[in-house]
Amino acid sequence: MNNLKEKKCFLLDMDGTIYLGDELIDGAKGFLKKVKEENKRYLFLTNNSSKNKGAYVEKLEKLGINAEEEEIFTSGEATTIYLNKRKQGAKVFLLGTKALEEEFEKAGFELVKERNKEVDFVVLGFDTTLTYEKLWIACDYIAEGVEYIATHPDFVCPLAEGKCMPDVGSIIALIKGTTGKEPLVVGKPNKYIVEAILEKYKLEKEEIAMVGDRLYTDIRTGLDNGLSSILVMSGETDEKMLENTEFVPNYVFNSIKDMIDIV
Template sequence: MAQSNTAAEASPDESAKPAALRKPIESWLTDMDGVLVHEGTVIPGAGEFIGKLRESGKPFLVLTNNSIYTPRDLHARLKGMGLDVPEECIWTSALATAKFLAGQRPGGTAYVIGEAGLTTALHQIGYVLTDSNPDYVVLGETRTYSFEALTKAIRLINAGARFICTNPDETGPSTEGVLPATGSVAALITKATGVEPYFVGKPNPLMMREALNTLNAHSESTAMIGDRMDTDIKSGMEAGLKTFLVLSGLTSQSEVERFPYRPSRVVKSVAELVDEI
């Protein structure tokens, strides 16, 4: 398939739509890693982009499949890098998972493998964390997956606990290279139990719809920015959003053509989107 010669070229669906029928973007969703920051460094233009969003008064959320940190933790980490994102403008897969469980089984119980971002979110919805006959086994991100904890999860699922995962990412970035992430560990548990988990985070459009509800925004006037076709762009597209793929993260221009779906636009970085706000 021939590649586009222009990174910012619109997809056929978007370009075919008359300008008068395209609703202006009134709210924004953006991924974090690969869009705003990369390996502990702010991506050029990200500070200006967030600053313009805050000045405009348009509602926005920074979305991340990372469930390790609370929004307060992420706010502090981003600020330490020089990027000031308000705590209330950060939406994690841990928060999305907690909101999902609160709607499914209010006041339930869960055995959790994860960090403070996940356990805090579950405590905030009134869940009791226990390894005694829990309603759910909830698997999130952690840098210290233990054989003992995984064995406990497998036995609880075999005993009837429902299996939930914060996100399906198979690997995560680090300064030393890739790390096994939630999706890889979930595959191990599934192999041992025969039970497939329900993944709440991207590319499940549920995370997008919950973010839209949080902003009181409409899909037709909301945009999603991401650096991954298989999570950010797919979930944004399936939720009916305008999608922007940035080339500052994991996806190259040539890789875009390998997917059966396309973003609304491909840009080099968020620096090219400042004037869109």
């Protein structure tokens, strides 16, 4: 565990790692307190692009965690950073919530909401307001050759009580079935979200550990991008999944509570 004691920043997945639904995972507050006591930092990193930073600050505060907006980084923000490098002020057809729309508008993008308009990118976020009409228009643009970006690849949004809420990955599969096309994906486990974090927070890869409950996003983020990877068994992954995975974490803990002594 000595290697982990040398880390200066912990990237913390939220759903399944810090909380499940509206329930704080035991030990989360103690871990965060210990990180700050050691003069280290953490960033709450989530693939959930349905909410903005303010919403996460509010949710964490309700759970008893005081967080600042600069301590939260979403796949939605990473996508705006990536697209602004490609074309500032681009015209975007966005499948996203009102919160994600506001984030894109704040970043300088022009949101197109009708068909048969000039569009630079189609962006698929975790859209809990998704309608058939929005999906149909997106598929038309994608089929016509408009570049297609997704905020993240997760298939299911983790919730308490084992509820099965379709996430972006499920909609990616639907769009592929309709258009035959797949998106460039910005969020975990892809390099674009890591590059955005390194740039914004002035960090080096060797200073960072990625902590999360999902093998194919959180753990793969570490493995594919040169970060230490830490799996917590408090969310999606069970023992059978861990035994059969190709994405073998560097470290495994029952929950973040068990990490307090290794910071």
